[in-house]
Amino acid sequence: xxxxxxxxxxxxxxxxxxxxxxxxxxxxxxxxxxxxxxxxxxxxxxxxxxxxxxxxxxxxxxxxxxxxxxxxxxxx
Numbered sequence: 069x070x071x072x073x074x075x076x077x078x079x080x081x082x083x084x085x086x087x088x089x090x091x092x093x094x095x096x097x098x099x100x101x102x103x104x105x106x107x108x109x110x111x112x113x114x115x116x117x118x119x120x121x122x123x124x125x126x127x128x129x130x131x132x133x134x135x136x137x138x139x140x141x142x143x144x
Contacts, residue, residue: 096123108140
Protein backbone atom coordinates (compact mmCIF):
# COMPACT_ATOMS: atom_id res chain seq x y z
CA UNK A 69 0.00 0.00 0.00
CA UNK A 70 1.28 3.46 -0.85
CA UNK A 71 2.40 5.73 1.97
CA UNK A 72 0.02 8.47 0.79
CA UNK A 73 -2.94 6.08 1.10
CA UNK A 74 -1.97 5.13 4.65
CA UNK A 75 -1.57 8.82 5.58
CA UNK A 76 -4.99 9.65 4.12
CA UNK A 77 -6.71 6.73 5.90
CA UNK A 78 -4.96 7.55 9.17
CA UNK A 79 -6.21 11.14 9.07
CA UNK A 80 -9.72 10.24 7.90
CA UNK A 81 -10.33 7.57 10.54
CA UNK A 82 -8.08 9.05 13.25
CA UNK A 83 -6.05 5.86 13.64
CA UNK A 84 -2.32 5.14 13.54
CA UNK A 85 -0.76 4.38 10.16
CA UNK A 86 0.87 1.36 11.83
CA UNK A 87 -2.58 -0.12 12.55
CA UNK A 88 -3.55 -0.17 8.85
CA UNK A 89 -2.70 -3.54 7.32
CA UNK A 90 -4.71 -3.49 4.08
CA UNK A 91 -7.24 -1.34 2.20
CA UNK A 92 -9.49 -1.86 -0.81
CA UNK A 93 -11.54 0.86 -2.45
CA UNK A 94 -14.56 -0.79 -4.04
CA UNK A 95 -17.47 0.33 -6.18
CA UNK A 96 -20.21 -0.38 -3.60
CA UNK A 97 -18.17 -0.16 -0.37
CA UNK A 98 -14.57 -0.07 0.84
CA UNK A 99 -12.75 -2.45 3.20
CA UNK A 100 -9.94 -1.75 5.61
CA UNK A 101 -8.08 -4.30 7.70
CA UNK A 102 -6.59 -3.00 10.93
CA UNK A 103 -4.49 -4.62 13.62
CA UNK A 104 -6.62 -3.96 16.70
CA UNK A 105 -10.21 -3.60 17.82
CA UNK A 106 -9.78 0.00 18.97
CA UNK A 107 -9.00 1.08 15.40
CA UNK A 108 -11.84 -1.06 14.04
CA UNK A 109 -14.26 0.70 16.39
CA UNK A 110 -13.00 4.15 15.32
CA UNK A 111 -13.50 3.29 11.64
CA UNK A 112 -16.91 1.80 12.40
CA UNK A 113 -18.04 4.93 14.25
CA UNK A 114 -16.90 7.22 11.40
CA UNK A 115 -19.06 5.41 8.83
CA UNK A 116 -22.06 4.77 11.07
CA UNK A 117 -25.28 5.77 9.34
CA UNK A 118 -23.97 5.11 5.81
CA UNK A 119 -24.89 2.12 3.69
CA UNK A 120 -23.59 -0.16 0.94
CA UNK A 121 -24.56 1.24 -2.45
CA UNK A 122 -25.39 -1.67 -4.75
CA UNK A 123 -24.26 -5.24 -5.17
CA UNK A 124 -24.97 -8.22 -2.95
CA UNK A 125 -24.91 -6.18 0.27
CA UNK A 126 -26.97 -3.24 -1.07
CA UNK A 127 -28.57 -1.34 1.80
CA UNK A 128 -26.49 -2.96 4.56
CA UNK A 129 -25.10 -0.50 7.09
CA UNK A 130 -21.36 0.09 6.88
CA UNK A 131 -19.08 -0.20 9.88
CA UNK A 132 -19.58 -3.87 10.58
CA UNK A 133 -16.39 -5.76 11.25
CA UNK A 134 -15.08 -9.28 11.80
CA UNK A 135 -11.94 -10.49 13.54
CA UNK A 136 -9.84 -13.15 11.82
CA UNK A 137 -6.44 -14.18 13.18
CA UNK A 138 -6.20 -10.99 15.24
CA UNK A 139 -6.93 -8.72 12.28
CA UNK A 140 -10.11 -6.67 12.03
CA UNK A 141 -11.81 -6.40 8.64
CA UNK A 142 -14.15 -3.38 8.51
CA UNK A 143 -16.68 -2.50 5.80
CA UNK A 144 -16.36 1.21 5.25
